[in-house]
Amino acid sequence: MEDIAKKALAVLKGGGIIIYPTDTAMGIGCRMDDRRAVDRLFRLRRRPLTQPTPVLVGSSRMALAYLDHPSDIVRRFIRIYWPGALTIVGLCKKEFVYSPIRGGGGTVGLRQPNHKLILTIISKLGVPVLGPSANFHGERTPFGSSDLDPDLVKLVDFVVPGQCPIGNVSTVVDCSITPYTLLRQGAVIVG
DSSP: HHHHHHHHHHHHHOOOEEEOOOOOOOEEEOOOTTTHHHHHOOOOOOOOTSSSOOOEOOSSSHHTTBBSSSSSSHHHHHHHHHHSSSEEEBBBBGGGGGGGGGTTTEEEEEEOOOOHHHHHHHHHHOSSSEEEEESTTOOOOOOOOGGSSSHHHHHEEOOOOOOOOOOOOEEEEESSSSSOEEEEEEEOOOO
16 A cells, blocks of 8 residues: 555656545545646546635645634634545635636635545645546546546546545535535535
8 A cells, every 4th residue: 555655646746646535535636736737637527617626635734724814613623523524615825726726716625534545645745635526527426446437547647546435425514604504415414
């Protein structure tokens, strides 16, 4: 497994795109700070540039670096649900979050997955990794390597094999507004 993590890390450092397992679903991503890689990811997934994409972080500290004055509810949700299957949308520091990642708006969706391998990769990389599901836009969400679309696999630089233990998408809450709003019900019940 260590060789796989090293290979994935090398690909990400070089501006490549990987497919990888998380606790929820198979993700596809590149380093957040490489605009060419981000543009390529949007193109190959056929995702509209107006639709933001989730970002995976290695720690709450990493997440807080991208959020603009995170609210008490954001900090509370991070403390309670991370690492885990909750994506938190908050106001971001736009200068650090490339426009397509935030869909041209002023928010970013962040999550710290509860999956040791991808957390190790992100932590060693030192920057967040984009975290949409590893499918063409609008297609079925994959929950393991065997669910991946072979046509998508051909377009990426490396695939980290694996299964996703939860087998359900993350719950998404918008904390950029008060009170917060549930955008998607997934694996976590927020209360």
